Amino acid sequence: MGLIHTVEPSDTDDVADASRDETLLLVTMVRLRQGPRGLQLDDQTCAGLARWAERFKGVVFCGLLMEGDAEDDTSVTWVDVDTLPDSNRLRFLALPFAYKVGAFSRAYRATRALLAEEVGKADRLCFTIGCIFGDWGAVGGLEAIRQGRKFAVWFDRVEYDVLRNTLHTMSFKRRFKERMTLPFMKIYHHYLVRRSSLGLFQGMDTFNAFAASSSNPACVYDVHTRREDFIAAADVMLKAAQVEAGVPLKITYVGRAAAMKGPEDWLRAIHDAVQAGVDLHATWLGDGPLLPQMRSMVDQLGLAGQVELVGYVGDRETVLDRLRQSHLFLFCHKTAESPRCLIEALVSGCPIVGYGAPYPQGLVEGEGGGAFSRMDDFDGLAALIVALDRDRKRLAGLVRDAAATGRKFDEATLYRKRAGLIAAHA
CATH class of the missing domain: 3.40.50.2000 (Glycogen Phosphorylase B;)
Incomplete structure (x- = not known):
């Protein structure tokens, strides 16, 4: 479609x-x-x-x-x-x-x-x-x-x-x-x-x-993404080359720290991926009622060296620049909603990886640029992160596909x- x-x-x-x-x-x-x-x-x-x-x-x-x-x-x-x-x-x-x-x-x-x-x-x-x-x-x-x-x-x-x-x-x-x-x-x-x-x-x-x-x-x-927001072709090639060279994974999410966004699942998936040997740095951009709980959970899981909870970032270009530098946009959305952050990730050449549902799957239908686990399965999501880390050619392909898909959203x-x-x- x-x-x-x-x-x-x-x-x-x-x-x-x-x-x-x-x-x-x-x-x-x-x-x-x-x-x-x-x-x-x-x-x-x-x-x-x-x-x-x-x-x-x-x-x-x-x-x-x-x-x-x-x-x-x-x-x-x-x-x-x-x-x-x-x-x-x-x-x-x-x-x-x-x-x-x-x-x-x-x-x-x-x-x-x-x-x-x-x-x-x-x-x-x-x-x-x-x-x-x-x-x-x-x-x-x-x-x-x-x-x-x-x-x-x-x-x-x-x-x-x-x-x-x-x-x-x-x-x-x-x-x-x-x-x-x-x-x-x-x-x-x-x-x-x-x-x-x-x-x-x-x-x-x-x-x-x-x-x-x-x-x-x-x-x-x-x-609200414009053609000038699209990641440049040269930057796509550079990011894909870095991925294939085996650099540590940069993972990002942009959104509210609220129950419907699944922040606890997000942290658990990252924890399990780290435990499996994935070298990564994950950043959550956004505030919300569960941000204090996320900070406590980062300490409990021993993720202070891998996870950064930035809070609200008001400058849109700063957010897009972070996405352009990231290798995965990791999400754990739990409800039937249609968040713009997934589109902003694709526009930035950042593959969307998270819980499978018609909205994210529909976004990448055709050109691709996403990979999904079952809904609410953070163990499966962690396994997907591990698999992409070990298959860098596949991940580099997702980067290129994400950028191609993002160009539809003008x-x-x-x-x-x-x-x-x-x-x-x-």
Whole structure:
């Protein structure tokens, strides 16, 4: 399969050009905040909005306004929205942050009325959906159905699967609530998919979960890598030559230290590989709630000489440079999600090695660039690291394949295709 899977023709470039005379309404779950000079968004969302502004005459972006100075435990680079390219073609609406039942109920009528007005004015509609309470994208979908409008739904991941797999990490009160709402969430999400005219599903895990309910499903990738981010051909050759020369393995992961990322499995796999004689240095870039636990585990396993827990690194070029120098991107993702870090690794010529699932396997289908163990099998993952260390020609081939695969993930091209899909079907 290619990057786009849809029941309609995938050549949408002509339609995408026509979309430049239309307006697009995006209702998302992305957080906005009030900065010193006005509204702010995270840098990755801003990069995406700049691409949408290239394809549409006007874009209305609806996000969730964070209350006060409250932030989650993920570090974010905030950008003033009025500094964005083509900011005169962008309009921002801050919707209530209302994930609790009471807050959602109180905000529902006014917010639905606001969304009804915006749905009526926009030429094209796209709603990001992910939960129940506080999910204004889903409410926008309900309003589009009421008005008889076509609309696209966007799913980053299979939220009911993610919740089900992380229930054990929650407090008793929240676990009880989520258990009660999970069956309804699945019904609700599939209902909206069935009533939509276009389903945009990030990665094959999400595509496989929802495609049967969609009249027009597409597997897409939300990326922010550009052609200038691609590892140079000379650097690919140099890295492959170093691998074949038997240099110690450089292993990297980029992401939050959270249960769904499997940090404990990651450390156990590295420990077992070291015990089997692999000369390696492994780095985890990212913060998160389990970072202190990871530090303790590094000491307990005696990995202080092999593992470096860097914490949050905000400079994107620094992250990409680390990936370009790495020989393996080791991951232990435990849920049906579609993390961008795997794409950034491939763009950097760094093979993705981890738990097998439709998303990572779909990324490397065709050109290759990955190797996988069974889900939750950190022993098997350690054995895979050992096997690649001992078969350096195979690993060098994975480096070259990863770089070739990464060249498919060009932000401008993928946004143009997605704009074409929305212009044609939503």
